[in-house]
Amino acid sequence: MGNRRLRKSVESYQARIREHQAKIEEELRRPEPRWELIRYWEKEIRAYQGRVERLLRRMGRR
Numbered sequence: 001m002g003n004r005r006l007r008k009s010v011e012s013y014q015a016r017i018r019e020h021q022a023k024i025e026e027e028l029r030r031p032e033p034r035w036e037l038i039r040y041w042e043k044e045i046r047a048y049q050g051r052v053e054r055l056l057r058r059m060g061r062r
Helices: 003-028 035-060
Strands: none
Touching: 003 035
16 A cells, blocks of 8 residues: 555544544533443544554554
8 A cells, every 4th residue: 555545544534533523522412412322433433543543653664
């Protein structure tokens, strides 16, 4: 994978992280937040962050 592709993947994951964070903030504003959704999005965010870190390490080796 070239650096351009890696960079694009990183940007995509970072965009998904921002989307999930916005969903969490929106859900927390509800009178009765759905905690199962919040936990799910937090789990997804952690997974995306791990992927971003791995991709960034991979880019640094090139």
